[in-house]
Amino acid sequence: MTEDLQTRFLRLHMAHQRALFSYLLAAVRDPGTAEDLLQEVTLVLWKKFEQYRPEVPYIAWAHGVARREVAAHFRGKGRETTLPLEILDSVAPELESLEGELSIESRALAGCMEKLPGPSRELLRLRYQERCSLRALADRMGQSLAAVNMRIVRVRRALLDCTRRALAEGS
Numbered sequence: 001m002t003e004d005l006q007t008r009f010l011r012l013h014m015a016h017q018r019a020l021f022s023y024l025l026a027a028v029r030d031p032g033t034a035e036d037l038l039q040e041v042t043l044v045l046w047k048k049f050e051q052y053r054p055e056v057p058y059i060a061w062a063h064g065v066a067r068r069e070v071a072a073h074f075r076g077k078g079r080e081t082t083l084p085l086e087i088l089d090s091v092a093p094e095l096e097s098l099e100g101e102l103s104i105e106s107r108a109l110a111g112c113m114e115k116l117p118g119p120s121r122e123l124l125r126l127r128y129q130e131r132c133s134l135r136a137l138a139d140r141m142g143q144s145l146a147a148v149n150m151r152i153v154r155v156r157r158a159l160l161d162c163t164r165r166a167l168a169e170g171s
Contacts, residue, residue: 021038126140
């Protein structure tokens with residue numbers, strides 16, 4: 001693949017990656033699985049990019065590949081998708097239109113996450129990225145379940161307030 005073709009692929013793909021992830025997440029309802037599928041879809045799109053026709057919107061082409069990967073994923077599991085693929089196809093344009101809005105909100109949230117004290121960021125990382133249960137966090141921190149839960153509530157409230165302020169300032 002030539003450098004110009006690589007650059008074109010990267011530009012198109014990066015512009016639509018969030019919409020593809022949203023589509024995959026709606027299909028599998030698990031962020032980790034959606035990430036894995038996004039990597040598979042990206043690899044297929046990369047390998048087949050020389051076959052891409054510019055007169056077709058990139059996102060439509062990418063959704064077609066994503067749809068096949070989702071179907072293959074569920075066939076491998078021996079079950080149907082959480083949502084019928086026809087429903088996913090019907091909401092794909094709406095997911096794409098929400099992409100820009102989500103991007104603004106995501107940037108605001110990321111900025112607010114960076115402002116959190118280290119222990120608060122670590123608490124959220126353990127709870128939501130590592131999927132630690134409240135009980136496991138309480139044991140790990142030597143605190144009661146109620147205390148850990150209240151701490152999470154306060155950090156989430158602070159993030160919500162910060163994000164709302166950031167979005168209001170950006171308007």
